C-alpha cells in the first residue's frame with residue numbers, strides 16, 4: 203500500500219489523495235502510467251518529501267507527491 | 276538612447292519646486308535603470324547615515340528602460356530610499372500599470388525631496404506637474420483615496436499610487452499601493468512617503484516609448500513571448516493557480532514555516548492552498564501591464580472583491596499563524612491592502628506575537644483585542660486592522676517583529692534578517708536560499724536571488740536542496756541576474772521562461788545599445804556591490820549577514836526536512852570569495868575598481 207497525493211491540475215478528473223496497492227519495488231514511472239500522467243508532464247516528483255525521478259522504486263508505506271511544472275514566489 | 280525618456284522629475288516638497296532634469300545616459304547605461312539607477316542616484320545624493328524619517332532622506336520612484344515598452348511584463352517600477360524598518364537600502368518593486376504610465380508621461384524617475392508642511396499629492400498629467408493639497412485624503416483607505424483622486428482630477432485613465440493610514444502614521448511595515456492592489460510592499464517604504472506628508476502620486480501619460488530598432492524589437496519580443504507561451508510554469512501554473520500554487524509544494528518538502536518557524540509542516544495546508552483558493556474564492560485571474568502570464572488573483576469574500584492573496588500572504592497568515600481558514604486570510608489580506616501594510620511582515624509579526632503570547636511574555640491585560648492564539652482566524656483579521664490603523668496594541672505590532680520581540684527581551688523570536696521578516700521558505704530545508712536570505716541587501720527577502728527555482732522547482736536545473744557545495748556560485752548568479760531584471764523594469768517571473776540572453780536581446784533592441792550578456796550581468800554585479808556599499812556605510816556590518824538563531828541551531832523537528840539546520844558557516848566564506856569580497860565580507864578595492872564604482 204502506498205499513499206498518492208496529486209496537486210494542481212493533476213487533481214482534475216483524478217483525486218486529491220488516495221491509498222493504493224502497488225507492487226513492492228515497482229517504478230514511479232508505472233504509477234504515473236496508471237494515473238495517465240506523462241513523465242514529461244510531471245514537474246516535481248517527491249517520495250516521502252525527497253526528490254524522486256520516474257525510475258525511483260516504490261515501497262510499502264511510501265508517500266508519493268506529484269506536481270505539474272509550477273513556479274511562483 | 277531609446278527606451279529611456281531621458282528625463283528625471285525632481286520635486287522638493289519643502290519648497291514646492293518642480294524641476295525637470297536630463298538623464299545622464301552614461302550613468303543610465305552603467306546602472307541600467309529602475310533599481311540600479313535609483314540606487315546610484317540615491318547613494319550619490321543621500322548620506323547613508325541619514326535618519327530615514329528626516330526631511331533630508333529622499334524617495335525615488337524609478338522605472339526601467341523596458342518599463343512602458345512592449346516588452347512582456349514591462350510595467351514595473353522601484354521605490355528606492357533608506358528603509359526605516361531595516362536601516363538598509365530599500366528598493367521595493369511593484370507591478371500593475373503605474374510604472375508604465377510614468378514612462379508614458381515622459382519620465383524615467385521621480386526624485387522626491389524634503390517634507391511638505393501639509394498632506395499633499397503629486398499630479399503628473401504628461402508635462403504638467405503640480406503638488407496639490409491632500410488634506411481631505413488624510414486617514415483615508417487606499418481604495419477611498421484612489422477613487423477620490425480619480426474623481427477630483429477627472430482623469431479617468433490616470434494610475435494612482437498611494438499610501439494608506441499606516442504609512443501616514445509611520446508604521447514601519449507600511450507599503451505603497453498602486454491601482455489599489457499592487458504593492459511595493461517591503462522595507463517600510465510607505466512610512467517614508469508618510470513622513471514627507473506625501474499621500475499619493477497620480478500619473479497620466481499619453482506618450483509612447485518608441486524602441487531604437489522596431490524590427491529587432493519585434494523579433495526579440497516575439498522570441499520571449501513564445502518562450503513564455505511554451506513554458507509550463509508561465510503558460511499554465513501561474514495563470515491557473517497564481518503564486519499560491521506553491522503552498523502544497525513547499526509544505527510537501529517539509530519547509531513550510533509553521534507557527535513562527537517552530538515546525539516545517541502545516542497539516543491542514545491544503546485548506547489554505549492555491550488549489551482551494553481557485554476552487555472556492557477565485558473570480559478570475561488578472562494581469563499587469565503587457566503581461567501574457569496573468570498570475571494575479573481577483574478573489575471575493577463577504578461580497579468584497581479584492582486581489583490576492585499571493586503565496587507569501589497565504590503563508591504568513593495561515594501556516595505561520597497556524598490558521599487554516601481561507602476566508603480569514605483573505606479578510607486579513609484585504610485589510611493590509613486597504614491600510615497599506617506589507618502582508619509578509621504583517622502576518623509574520625502577528626505570528627511572532629502569537630509565540631510571545633504562548634510563552635506568556637505578552638499578557639492578556641495588554642491586549643485591546645482578541646487573544647493572540649495560534650490558529651485564531653479572528654485574531655489575524657482584527658490585529659491586521661488594528662495594525663494598519665495603529666490602534667492600541669496594533670501600534671506596537673506595526674513596528675515589526677524585531678522591535679516587538681526585543682521589547683519583551685526576546686529578539687531571537689523575531690524570524691527576521693536585518694530586521695526584515697523572512698518569507699515563506701524555511702531556510703533549514705533549502706541551503707542556497709538560506710545563503711540568499713543572509714546576504715540579501717534588504718534583509719530577509721526571497722526576491723533578491725530566488726534559489727527556490729533550482730533547489731525546489733528544478734529550474735533551470737535541479738539542485739540538491741540540502742547540499743552546500745557550489746551554492747555560493749548559484750546565489751551570486753541569481754542575485755546578479757535579479758538585479759538586472761529589477762533594473763530593466765520587468766517582472767521576475769519572466770525568468771522561469773527566459774534567461775540572460777533574452778533580456779540582453781530585448782534591452783539592445785529597445786535601447787539601440789550593443790551590450791553583451793556578460794556586460795549586462797556585470798551591471799547586476801555592480802548594482803549588488805553598490806547596494807552593499809550603501810549598507811556598509813549605513814552601519815550594517817557583515818556580522819548581520821546571518822539568520823535567526825532558531826534556524827541556525829534548532830533542527831526541524833518533523834517531516835521531510837527533519838534534522839536539518841541552515842548551514843551558514845559553510846556557505847558564507849565561499850560566497851564572500853565568489854563575490855570578490857575579503858574574508859570579512861567587505862568588497863575589495865580591486866573588485867570595486869573592476870566594476871567602476873571604486
Ligand code: SF4
Nearest residue numbers: 563566568569570766
Ligand atoms: S507575472 Fe504576475 S506579477 Fe508578474 S507582471 Fe504578470 S501578472 Fe504581474
